[in-house]
Structures are given as C-alpha cells and as structure tokens.
Amino acid sequence: xxxxxxxxxxxxxxxxxxxxxxxxxxxxxxxxxxxxxxxxxxxxxxxxxxxxxxxxxxxxxxxxxxxxxxxxxxxxxxxxxxxxxxxxxxxxxxxxxxxxxxxxxxxxxxxxxxxxxxxxxxxxxxxxxxxxxxxxxxxxxxxxxxxxxxxxxxxxxxxxxxxxxxxxxxxxxxxxxxxxxxxxxxxxxxxxxxxxxxxxxxxxxxxxxxxxxxxxxxxxxxxxxxxxxxxxxxxxxxxxxxxxxxxxxxxxxxxxxxxxxxxxxxxxxxxxxxxxxxxxxxxxxxxxxxxxxxxxxxxxxxxxxxxxxxxxxxxxxxxxxxxxxxxxxxxxxxxxxxxxxxxxxxxxxxxxxxxxxxxxxxxxxxxxxxxxxxxxxxxxxxxxxxxxxxxxxxxxxxxxxxxxxxxx
Amino acid sequence: xxxxxxxxxxxxxxxxxxxxxxxxxxxxxxxxxxxxxxxxxxxxxxxxxxxxxxxxxxxxxxxxxxxxxxxxxxxxxxxxxxxxxxxxxxxxxxxxxxxxxxxxxxxxxxxxxxxxxxxxxxxxxxxxxxxxxxxxxxxxxxxxxxxxxxxxxxxxxxxxxxxxxxxxxxxxxxxxxxxxxxxxxxxxxxxxxxxx
Amino acid sequence: xxxxxxxxxxxxxxxxxxxxxxxxxxxxxxxxxxxxxxxxxxxxxxxxxxxxxxxxxxxxxxxxxxxxxxxxxxxxxxxxxxxxxxxxxxxxxxxxxxxxxxxxxxxxxxxxxxxxxxxxxxxxxxxxxxxxxxxxxxxxxxxxxxxxxxxxxxxxxxxxxxxxxxxxxxx
Numbered sequence: 097x098x099x100x101x102x103x104x105x106x107x108x109x110x111x112x113x114x115x116x117x118x119x120x121x122x123x124x125x126x127x128x129x130x131x132x133x134x135x136x137x138x139x140x141x142x143x144x145x146x147x148x149x150x151x152x153x154x155x156x157x158x159x160x161x162x163x164x165x166x167x168x169x170x171x172x173x174x175x176x177x178x179x180x181x182x183x184x185x186x187x188x189x190x191x192x193x194x195x196x197x198x199x200x201x202x203x204x205x206x207x208x209x210x211x212x213x214x215x216x217x218x219x220x221x222x223x224x225x226x227x228x229x230x231x232x233x234x235x236x237x238x239x240x241x242x243x244x245x246x247x248x249x250x251x252x253x254x255x256x257x258x259x260x261x262x263x264x265x266x267x268x269x270x271x272x273x274x275x276x277x278x279x280x281x282x283x284x285x286x287x288x289x290x291x292x293x294x295x296x297x298x299x300x301x302x303x304x305x306x307x308x309x310x311x312x313x314x315x316x317x318x319x320x321x322x323x324x325x326x327x328x329x330x331x332x333x334x335x336x337x338x339x340x341x342x343x344x345x346x347x348x349x350x351x352x353x354x355x356x357x358x359x360x361x362x363x364x365x366x367x368x369x370x371x372x373x374x375x376x377x378x379x380x381x382x383x384x385x386x387x388x389x390x391x392x393x394x395x396x397x398x399x400x401x402x403x404x405x406x407x408x409x410x411x412x413x414x415x416x417x418x419x420x421x422x423x424x425x426x427x428x429x430x431x432x433x434x435x436x437x438x439x440x441x442x443x444x445x446x447x448x449x450x451x452x453x454x455x456x457x458x459x460x461x462x463x464x465x466x467x468x469x470x471x472x473x474x475x476x477x478x479x480x481x482x483x484x485x486x487x488x489x490x491x492x493x494x495x496x497x498x499x500x501x502x503x504x
Numbered sequence: 505x506x507x508x509x510x511x512x513x514x515x516x517x518x519x520x521x522x523x524x525x526x527x528x529x530x531x532x533x534x535x536x537x538x539x540x541x542x543x544x545x546x547x548x549x550x551x552x553x554x555x556x557x558x559x560x561x562x563x564x565x566x567x568x569x570x571x572x573x574x575x576x577x578x579x580x581x582x583x584x585x586x587x588x589x590x591x592x593x594x595x596x597x598x599x600x601x602x603x604x605x606x607x608x609x610x611x612x613x614x615x616x617x618x619x620x621x622x623x624x625x626x627x628x629x630x631x632x633x634x635x636x637x638x639x640x641x642x643x644x645x646x647x648x649x650x651x652x653x654x655x656x657x658x659x660x661x662x663x664x665x666x667x668x669x670x671x672x673x674x675x676x677x678x679x680x681x682x683x684x685x686x687x688x689x690x691x692x693x694x695x696x697x698x699x700x
Numbered sequence: 701x702x703x704x705x706x707x708x709x710x711x712x713x714x715x716x717x718x719x720x721x722x723x724x725x726x727x728x729x730x731x732x733x734x735x736x737x738x739x740x741x742x743x744x745x746x747x748x749x750x751x752x753x754x755x756x757x758x759x760x761x762x763x764x765x766x767x768x769x770x771x772x773x774x775x776x777x778x779x780x781x782x783x784x785x786x787x788x789x790x791x792x793x794x795x796x797x798x799x800x801x802x803x804x805x806x807x808x809x810x811x812x813x814x815x816x817x818x819x820x821x822x823x824x825x826x827x828x829x830x831x832x833x834x835x836x837x838x839x840x841x842x843x844x845x846x847x848x849x850x851x852x853x854x855x856x857x858x859x860x861x862x863x864x865x866x867x868x869x870x871x
Contacts, residue, residue, distance in 0.1 A: 121610055122560060124589040129562050129607060149836035150607045151562050154639040156821070157845060157852050169636065176564040192727060220567070239574035246571075257660050258564055319782070322757055322810025333782075340785050437727045438759070438778055438789065449759055451778070464761040466778075474813045500563045503604075503836055606838050633859070640845055640854045641837060 114142050119488065121150045127224060128499025130473070132488065139485050144477045148470070148502050155504040159463040163428055164190050164264065165406065167463065172258040174465060175501040178217035178444040179259045180209045180249065185441035188343050189450040190264045193437045196401040201389055202266040203345035205397070207382045208279065209252065209261065210344070210441075211375040215286075216245045217444030218326070218368040218375075221496040225365055226297060228493045229306045234296050241289055244282050251275035265405040266398025276383075283380060290376075294369055307361035311479040311491035318359060321475040324468050325446025327495060330367045331359030337442040348385070349378050361494040368496075403430040428458030445469055445496055469501040527553055548678040551595070551621070553583040555670075555677065558594035560614065562601030565628035568660040569600050577663035582670055591617040596673060597650075602630035603643045615650040616699065620685045623677065625669055626652045629659045651693055703751065703784040705730040711752060715745055722791075731789040739775075739792045740802045746779060746788070747807060754779040754788055757804070760814035762822045764796075766848050772796040773822055777804070794824070803829040821846035 120131035129150040135142045155174070159167050171182040184206050191198065198206075219242055223235035246256040251274050253261040262268065297303050313323075318331040328335055334353045338346045354370035356363030386394075398405050402421050411418035424430050434456040440449035449466030472495065479495075480488050530549055532541025557579075561569055573579050573587070588594040591614045603611055615624065626646050629635035632655040634644035646652060653676055656669035684690055694700070708730055709723055720742070722733040734742050746754040759778040766772055771793040779788045794801060803826040804811040815826045816835040823844035826832055834841065843850060853860075 121607065122589075122614060127561075127566070149834075149838075150604055150610070151602055152604050152606065152641045152836040153602055153637045154641050154845065154852070158637070158639060161852055173564055176567055220570075236575050239571065240576060243571065243574075243576045256662065257568055317809075319756055320809045322808070322814075335782055340782075435726050436731075438729060438787070440758075447758065449778070451759060451761060451776070453763060462763045464759070466759040470813060470817070471810055474809065638853050638860060638865075640850075640852065642854075644854070644857050644859060 113137060117485075121147075127493065128497060128502070130497065130499055130502060132476070132492070134480075134485070134488060136485060141480050141483050141485065141488060144480055144488070146473060146476055148473065148499075150503070151499050152503040153500075156462075156464055159460055161459060163458050164432070164460070165425075167460070168262075169258070169260050171465075172260055173500050174467065174504060175217070175443055175445060175448070175469070175498050176257060177220050177498060178213035179257065180213040180261050181217075181441060181443045182448060183259060183261045184210055184344065185439070185443070185448050186450055187262050187264050188441060189437060189439040189452055190404070191399075192439050193433065193435060193452060193454060194264065194401070194404050195433075196265050196399050196404055198265060198344070198399045199396050200345060201386060201393060201396045202398060204348075204382045204386050205267065205271060206262070206344045207346065207349070208379050208386070209249075211379045211382070212245050212248060212279075212282070214442075214444055215372050215375045216242050217496070218372050221444075221494070222293070222297075222365055222368050225307070225361065225490065225494050226303070228489050229303055231296070231300075231303070234293055238289060238293055241282070241286050244278065244285075248275060248278045248282065251278060263398060263406050265401045266396075268406070269408060270395065270397040276387075279379070279383060283376065283383065287376060290369075290372055298366070298369070304362060306486070306490055307365060307494070309358075310361040310483065310487040311494070312358045312360040313475065313479055314359065317475070317478065321478075322471040323446065323475070324472075325443065326364055326367045326371060327359070327472055328446065329353060330356035330363035332357055337440050337447050341440070343439075343441060349381050351378050361490050364494045432456060432458070440466065443468065445498070445501065446472070465504055467501045467504055469497050470504070473497055473502060544680070544682045545678075547682055548680055552674040552677040555582075555584050555596050555674065556586050556588050556594045557584050557596040557598050557625075557670075558588050558591055558614075558618075560597060560599045560611065562599075562603065562607065563630070565600035565631070565660045568663060569598070569627065569666060572663040572666045577667060579667065579670065582667070582674065584670070591615075592619065594618060595622060595677075597622065597624045598627055599624065599631045599646050600627040602628075602635060602637060603646050604641050605643050606641070608643045608646075608649050611646055612649045612699075621677075621680070623653045623673055624650055625654045625656065625673055627656045627666055627669065628661060629657055631655075632657060635659060649697065651697055703781065703786055705786070708752060708786070708788065711749070712742070712745075716742065729787055729789055731791065733791045733793065736775075736792045736794050736801055739777075739790070740804065740807070742790060743777065743779070743804060743807055752781065753783060754781045756780040756782050757808040757810045757814075758787070760804070760811055760818060762818045762824055764822060764847050768793075770795045773799050773824055775801055775818065775824060796823075799824045800827050801825070802827050805829060820844070823847070 114135040114137050117134045117136055119134055121129040131147040132144050134144045155170050158170060168183050168186055171186045172179040174182045219238045223238050226234040249256060249259050251272055253259050313331050315332040318328050332355055334355045336353045351374045354367050356367050406425055407418035407422055412422045432454050434454050436453040438449060438451045440447045446468030451464040452460055453462040455461040479491050530541045530545035532539055559569055597615060626632045631646050634642050654669050654672050656665055658665050705725055712720055719738060720732050720734050724731050746752050758780045761776055763774045773794050773796055775792045777790040801824055803815055815829055818824050819832055820834045820836055821844060
C-alpha cells in the first residue's frame with residue numbers, strides 16, 4: 097500500500113517527483129562547454145534540456161568582414177580536432193565559386209591530409225569514450241600517434257592544431273621529403289596501435305555493458321533529426337558525402353562505408369573504429385598514387401589560377417608577377433564572381449556545409465556554416481529519455497560533441 | 505625548393521639513466537638532525553611541486569592541453585599529476601580557450617568556489633585578450649572577470665609554451681609570502697573585481 | 701528513370717503553378733522562391749511525393765537584404781533527396797516589419813534548433829515553434845546581431861582602439 101493511504105501529507109510537500117541535476121557547462125565529461133539540465137527520477141532520466149552558446153564566437157558575422165583567405169583561419173576553429181578537413185572544405189567551396197580546377201596531385205595530397213585528420217578526430221572521440229567509462233590507458237596510447245599526425249601537419253603547414261592549411265587551388269608549398277617519411281612511418285606503425293586499442297575495448301565486457309543499448313536511435317528518427325556522419329551510419333544509413341558528391345577526387349579510391357544497426361554508443365564506437373581502418377586504406381592508396389607520379393607532375397602542388405592562388409613566398413620575394421598577384425589578391429583587386437554556392441564535405445562528425453553568398457565584393461555577403469554537431473545535439477533528449485544517469489555521460493561523449501562546431 | 509628544416513624524423517632516444525632532476529633545498533641553517541629556514545620557503549616548495557590544476561577547457565586550447573597532459577609532453581612530471589574537476593579542491597585554475605560573455609559569470613563563479621591560495625593561468629590568446637574574436641559575444645580576456653597570474657599567448661600555444669606557463673606559475677607559488685593573501689594589496693585587488 | 705532538376709521543376713509547377721518563381725540553377729543546384737504562406741505546403745509536397753522524396757533537411761538559415769523593401773529577410777532551406785542524390789534550395793522572403801514564417805518542426809525535427817538560431821540572429825518569428833527563444837547569444841540581448849545594421853565589435857570595450865586596427869572605412 098502506498099504511503100498516501102496511511103499518512104496525510106501536508107499540501108504541496110511532495111509535488112515534484114524528480115530531481116534537477118545540472119550537468120555543465122563545466123564538467124569533466126563535457127568536452128567543451130554545453131549544459132544539460134536533467135530531470136531525474138532516482139537514477140532514470142525523465143527529461144533533459146540543453147543549453148548551448150557558451151562559446152558563441154559569431155563566426156558568421158566575422159566572416160562578413162574577412163576576405164576569402166582570412167576565413168580559412170575561422171574554419172580551423174570549427175571542428176578543431178580535425179581542422180584540415182574544414183580548411184580544405186572551405187577551399188573546395190571557394191574553388192567551386194571561382195571556377196578553379198585543381199590538378200590530380202593536389203587532390204590526392206588533400207585526400208591524404210583529410211584522412212589523417214579524420215583519423216585524429218575519431219581517435220580523440222573513441223579514446224575519450226574510453227576515458228568517460230573509466231579506461232584512461234587507451235587515451236594515453238593513442239595520443240602518441242596524434243602527436244605524429246601533428247608532426248606531419250607541421251611539415252606541411254607549420255602548425256599543429258589550427259592548421260590554416262592550403263590555399264585556394266592547392267597548398268602553399270610542396271610536401272617535403274620529411275613529410276612523406278613521416279607519413280610512411282605513420283602507415284607502418286599506426287595499424288599495430290589501432291589493433292591494440294581495439295583489443296582493449298571492443299570485446300571488453302565492462303565497456304560493452306556500458307555502451308550497448310545506451311542512447312539508441314532508429315534510422316528514421318536520425319534522418320529526421322538531420323544526423324550525418326558516423327552517428328547516422330551507426331543507425332544504419334550509409335550516407336557519406338565522399339561517396340554521394342565526391343570532391344577532391346574521392347571517386348578514384350576504393351573504400352567501404354561501415355554501417356551499424358542500432359545506433360547506440362557501441363555501434364558508434366565500432367563505426368568510428370572501422371572508419372579509421374578505411375581511412376588508413378585510403379591514405380595508403382593516395383600515397384601510392386602520389387609516389388607513382390614522376391618528373392614534372394611530381395612538382396605540382398597548386399592549380400594554375402594566378403588570380404586566386406596566393407603565390408609561394410619565395411616567388412613573391414624574387415619574381416615581379418608573383419609580387420603583383422600577391423598584392424592584388426591581398427588588397428582585394430581580383431574578381432570574385434557574384435553568386436551563391438552550397439558545398440559540403442565529410443567532416444569528422446558528418447556533413448560540414450558552407451553556404452556562401454558573394455555579391456562580387458572582397459568579403460562574402462553572407463556565409464553560413466552547416467555544423468553537424470549543432471544539428472544532432474538536439475536529439476540528445478530523445479536519446480537519453482529513460483536512460484540511467486551514467487548513460488547521459490557516455491552518450492554525450494560518443495556523439496563527439498565539439499563545442500567550437502556547435503556554437504560557431 | 506622547400507625549407508631544409510627537418511624535425512624529429514629519426515628521433516634520438518633520450519638517456520634517462522641517472523638523469524632525474526630533484527628540487528633544490530631552500531637556503532637555511534642545517535645542523536645535526538634539524539634544518540631551519542623561513543616558513544614561506546618551505547610552504548612554497550611544497551605547494552609549487554604539487555599543484556592541483558583545474559582545467560577549464562573550452563575550445564581549441566583544450567585540445568593542446570590534452571596533448572600536454574598525455575605522455576609526450578607530460579604535465580605530471582611537474583607535480584600536476586592529479587587534475588581536479590572540482591574547484592573546491594584545486595589550486596590552479598587553467599582557463600583554456602575562448603570565454604564568451606555567456607560564460608563569463610561561470611568563470612567567476614568557479615573562481616569564487618576555489619579556496620585560497622589560488623592562482624589563475626590564462627592559456628591562449630582568447631583567454632588572455634579575446635584573441636582573433638573581437639566580436640560582440642566574446643569576453644575580451646578573462647581578466648575582465650577574474651585576476652590572472654600568468655598569461656600564455658598563442659593560438660593555440662604549443663604544449664611547451666603551456667609547460668613554460670606552468671613553470672612560471674610554480675616560480676610565483678614558490679616565491680609567495682605566506683602573508684600575501686591577507687594583505688591589503690591583495691584585498692584591494694579582489695575588491696577591484698567585485699569579489700569580497 | 702533518374703530524377704533531374706527538370707523533372708522536379710515540372711512537378712512543382714504542375715502542383716503550384718506560377719506561385720513559385722525565380723527558378724535558377726546556380727552551380728547545378730535547383731533554386732526557387734515560394735511565397736511565405738506556402739513554405740510548409742511546398743516542403744510537405746516535396747516530402748510526401750513518391751518520386752520527389754526530399755526527406756532530409758540539410759540546412760535552414762536566413763539572409764538579410766536591407767535594400768529590398770518588403771522582402772528584406774530571406775529564409776533559405778536546403779533539402780536533400782538521399783535516395784536519388786539530388787539537392788534543392790527553397791527561398792522564402794518576408795518583410796522585416798512582420799517576419800512571420802510557418803515553422804518546419806512538425807515535418808523535420810532538425811528544424812527546431814536551426815529555426816531558433818535563425819531567430820536569434822535575424823529575428824525571424826517562426827509561427828508554431830515549440831520553444832522559440834535565443835539559443836546562441838545571451839538571453840538578455842535585445843537586438844538581432846546578424847542584421848546588416850549592427851556592428852561586429854562590442855562597442856563598449858575599452859582595451860581595443862579602432863583606429864589602431866584600421867577600422868572605420870573598410871566595410
């Protein structure tokens with residue numbers, strides 16, 4: 097018999113059956129700043145409300161002030177775990193607007209860098225899912241290989257994390273021999289490390305108990321919520337921008353798209369792991385194709401588009417025409433055709449879209465970033481309805497929520 | 505022709521045999537079974553080599569901090585083995601990343617929850633001065649809301665720079681007098697931020 | 701038979717007649733404009749139709765054109781047909797004095813936060829939205845920052861000197 101039958105409680109004493117728990121914005125599990133206000137009934141989550149915007153940096157307004165090259169530095173800071181993908185996505189968008197066609201070698205080099213950054217993004221996500229379920233070792237093992245990826249970025253563009261890599265039409269300098277040696281070292285050593293990481297987690301009873309059944313989503317709901325990327329693929333839909341609208345010569349490569357079934361955390365973990373294997377496969381193919389290019393073709397690292405490609409610095413200091421083109425591009429004297437273009441690339445989290453409206457001026461009239469994290473975080477309350485409190489944390493980290501991309 | 509600079513292509517293995525550095529003893533008078541020195545020196549020595557940092561990572565600098573914490577650029581060598589996530593148990597608030605105006609009151613609240621003595625390190629250009637985001641929604645530096653001890657510039661700063669900032673914090677901690685937190689000057693500093 | 705831009709255009713004109721206008725294909729993406737009262741009807745038609753099946757909302761945003769009187773705010777929807785791999789752009793214009801647009805949240809759950817963001821930045825009022833309040837900016841903000849008349853920088857800051865940053869003349 098329930099308590100109400102025996103005791104007459106004073107009015108209004110047990111009105112609210114749920115406890116409110118504030119998770120964030122600063123919380124060890126939220127990697128980034130976003131807030132979740134959970135209503136808990138004991139340990140079950142009844143409902144949750146998300147608040148974002150704690151790192152809103154007004155990228156879209158900033159972009160209206162900056163000419164096309166300066167926007168590359170903004171795109172770095174969207175999904176900062178895999179900044180080269182954003183950089184190259186932006187450059188591919190500009191090339192679409194300006195009508196610049198990139199040579200094959202540039203495309204293959206871009207593919208190598210983009211797949212390396214996809215590996216580094218999935219590495220962080222998967223190892224952090226491990227950390228959140230209590231396993232810190234996996235994180236330490238794989239971070240070493242992230243350092244090697246950073247060294248490859250340094251050889252190409254000079255910077256580790258916010259890379260600002262490349263130009264409209266190609267790269268700012270040719271890849272050095274050291275860069276190729278480091279890529280070879282990565283291809284030789286990383287598969288063993290990834291295998292070790294997988295062995296630690298994939299059939300680990302504790303990890304499986306934590307993640308199987310946590311935050312599942314069906315394919316129809318995921319599509320309605322606008323999911324893309326590994327989260328959608330874990331739900332069973334094989335939508336990948338690299339295959340649907342190939343950019344940067346992705347159609348020349350053979351790779352598979354790993355797909356899950358239930359869309360829960362375990363499936364997302366497995367999909368990301370398998371995507372890392374596929375990325376290694378792609379890098380191997382691209383590297384082979386680049387090594388097979390000989391002679392003059394092996395020296396090409398940018399398109400022949402002098403009105404948009406910022407010339408290499410040594411040419412600017414020695415040749416007159418490069419100096420003039422550099423001056424014209426920086427001062428905004430080159431023609432940007434008016435028009436609107438929407439282009440998207442497959443980022444670490446899904447479809448990163450750039451909607452660029454140009455009115456012919458030096459800076460865009462309007463630039464909008466389609467940010468996958470922002471769009472799929474809405475589904476969080478549906479994913480965790482009825483789940484336990486510990487699942488709230490695991491779901492958050494397995495969705496790979498990056499605050500910079502969420503708030504832009 | 506590309507620049508002929510090559511780093512770490514064939515890394516040299518470091519020689520770690522007998523290569524462990526220890527902290528120097530403070531100056532004092534030693535005798536048979538006793539050692540006298542000033543209290544601040546001993547307290548400073550203990551505090552500086554066992555800082556408990558609280559990482560307040562918001563954006564890209566947070567990823568560089570994760571790299572600093574990982575095994576390559578180990579932060580634990582400097583005594584910061586235990587990263588606390590509760591401000592009530594930590595000495596050093598490391599603010600890493602852009603702080604938006606929406607987040608400003610939260611930084612202040614976290615700072616207020618820390619117990620004295622507490623230090624603040626602003627890592628990155630955004631935390632120091634707003635960085636590249638001179639916009640309506642970004643706080644132009646966390647020193648608008650909390651007093652800062654060390655600023656580490658960079659976008660993002662290399663892990664070596666973060667370690668350098670941490671070493672400077674350690675120097676500040678070691679040199680601090682035990683009376684500083686009760687002094688008029690410190691109270692005036694907190695008053696200027698609206699903190700009692 | 702593969703679905704092409706031509707087929708989509710014919711089906712749309714067959715259903716809605718000349719209420720839809722400005723069909724163009726910049727960079728291969730079929731773009732057209734609908735009157736603001738019809739936005740839901742057009743999207744529902746595109747969603748339900750057996751052949752068209754535009755069931756994925758890629759993006760929802762707005763653009764501010766201060767010079768077009770009566771049509772200052774444009775809400776732009778990017779739709780995607782995943783099975784046939786065709787994209788579409790729908791634009792809906794509204795006047796800035798009365799920017800009411802019907803919400804798409806019943807049709808696409810993804811539109812929920814995207815419409816809140818558009819409201820936050822431009823002040824577009826989505827009629828029927830379950831929770832239309834600011835999402836990215838602080839709740840107390842009184843203006844809509846991405847409209848062209850507002851500046852980028854915070855005007856109350858004292859530590860940055862606009863003259864030293866070369867601001868003032870370049871837009």
